[in-house]
Amino acid sequence: MKRIVLTLAFLFGAVQAQAADPAPTYPAHTIPGSQLRALPKNADGRSYQLHVQLPASFASEPKRRYPVLYVTDGYWDFATVVASYNNLNYDKVVPEFIIVGLGYAGDNLDYGQLRAWELSPVRMNPLAANTGNADKFLDALEKQIFPLVERDYRADPAQRFVAGSSLGGLFVLHAMYARPTLFQGYIAASPAVVVGNDWIIGRAKAYAASGKPIKARLYVTGAEHEWPGFLAGIKRYQALLPELKHPELVWQNRTIDGERHAGTKAESYTRGMRYVFEPLAPEKGPSRD
Template sequence: MFNLRIAILFCLCAMLPLRVLAAELNSTKSFELPHTHKVAITSPSGIAYELVISLPASYKNSPNKRYPILYYTDAQWDAPLLSSIYQDLAFDKAVPELVMVGITYSGVKPNYTALRTKDLTPTKDENFVSDSGGGEAFLTFIKETIIPKVESEYRIDTRQRTIAGWSFGGLFALYAMYSEPELFTRCIAVSPAIPWDNQYISQLDDEFFKANSKFSARLFISYGSNEAPAFVASVSKFQNKIKNRKSTNLQLMNYGVENMAHAGAKASAYAQGLVWVWKDIQP
């Protein structure tokens, strides 16, 4: 009996640290990005979206200041990444203070892959994915709903808009710049899906510059050196075509991230891209 009591007492004592740890975990607050909040918004077609809005540290105490703005896709993945990169670059005074608006989806367990494939592709390519080609509608939603909402509620310098994205998001960023040149004069296209629909974006680029040879913008395009060789070749070819074009006011930075593949190249590319597109108005 004595041994049994000792054994029970030992088990109870051993469980105390676990109970304390569990209590600490339950009382721990979720990690939050600095100066960031979320806003729900619904498209005309009824799709539930979420805006991840990050304000600069000085926003609250600078009521007369207007800020450049970055709109980017895939906030479900890249909001923490871009927030961290921006904080570091702002500390180094490598970029101006700016507002960042990430666009993602809300609702119960959204299918990010299916939703982003439809929204971020400008044309329907049935050889790749049947549910695609919603880029035009998504861009209209950004132009007519998201931008008016954001820029009526926050102090934005409307002359300084940047559109950014990775992969399909990079493809969409290029499409948005060509389709709405008055809306976006800065663009970051990280590992853009140039091969999409027989390189549709390259055809759009040709058509655009025939009609807009003096178009003025700052454009950053990147890829990872360890991405699929055919993908790297398509992005590199697109980069060089723009680089070699004569009589244009487009300022271009081509960037290759060494020893990184499709997703791993994002961090370095976004850091370089943010510095490049804002280089003319650095603090």
Template sequence: MRSAKIFLLLVFVVTAHVVCAQQSVKHFVLNNTEIIPISSKHTGRAHELVIVYPFSYNTNPDKKYPVLYYLDAYWDTPLLVSTYGNLIYDNLVPEFIMVGLSYPSSADYGKERRMDYTFTAVGKGSGRADLFLQFIQHEVAPLIEKQYRGEKTDRVVAGNSLGGLFAITAAYQAPDFFSGFIALSPAVEWDKQALVKLDNNYAKTHKSLNGRMFISYGSTEYPAFRDPIINFQQQLAARKYQGLELQNYVMQGLDHTTVKGDGYVRGLIWAWKHKKPAGPSGLERDMTGAK
């Protein structure tokens, strides 16, 4: 009987210790972020916006900021938050608001992005990028510019793979809405290179394509995916569109998703090169006291 009591006491102590340990677990949280649910009349579906505020947002209540609209926020928000902090410390870009385009956590991300990021249909569940673009133009951007102090004249759109395809497509289908385009390993091969056909048709009647555009790929990507990107880079450069400031870039030794780190750093620097702040980097300030 005494042994049974001792056993029960030990079980109680161990259980209480585990419960206390679970209650004391701390989770890493990304500061200056907020998730905004939004239902779209254009797509007819539920979405989420992951808003990342610049460091000075709360101390400068009258200031408006450029805005980065980035796709695949459910995957890339931690990377971009870190990238943003590094770029700001090195004084390479202006402060800007980041608006990540996402979906509720219960969503099938692969299914959703295939639907929203492609402008031509390949089978069912694709080819609705026009509606997703209208969602950004007429629902997301007005919200950000009215309630969150986003600038109307300095919007950049960015994405990887199908997201990169969407970013480039937006340059043709929403003239002058975005000022910058960042396309990391864009899916140029989609639908028998429909993007190439889009550019060919556009060039027949247009001499200009406005904006700062960054297109990159990894040298070790699957050739059937990589080579169409290379060819499209060359085609776009040869157009010499008025108003287009193009930077083509290759990341040696990187593959399809590992390009994101270097790609977002260089893409953001390129997109806002004209707004690079004056003055020294954070390291120089820390070491010398310079301002």
């Protein structure tokens, strides 16, 4: 009995010693070649944070300027876009370019509330007073964000592209009509066309009536299993594109089969990057290996 008690005491002591040992710590995973840049609060009280991915040759080619892809909702979509870009660049179907995810500085943020303020071009509903500020966000891009990226990261001001999903996709379409010279390519993944009772469709028709050109490439997707009413709005816009006949705009529509609203992002961004960057691709067509 004494031996059993001693054994139990020994084991209990060993368990206590184990429990007292601190848990091992490991370094956090980061995306190689990426940076976070928190910007000073701007005139509208917005505190932006940029998620920046630099091309592999950035350090070794200090005089080179690069195209840049701006991505809305960077806190969600930056990693997805970077992963797809790395694969596409390896296959030489897109050029080297900088990726800038657009987000917000701070902790424990309500991304839903923040993004609704600036990604919607019109009030989202009669009660949503704190929405509809997309033009102010475009101002911030032009006056605060573009100058910084083009100065500090040698981004080419003649080769800007933009991508976004849902409200971000609506913002992409609005940017194309509101300030058509800002970007040379647009990726609208599952854009929220239904906001404001198809407000963006009315905007598109008004722009088409002006006869002004849009010198750009546009890629628009919806997901097969979106909410039916939401997808119907996207299809209305997609069906309208051939009728609008925007001079110089080259576009492509796609429905991502088998996916719901958020699941469409990976394929939408991958195919969208291939499409909008196609004129700059090092190689075109199937692999030559």
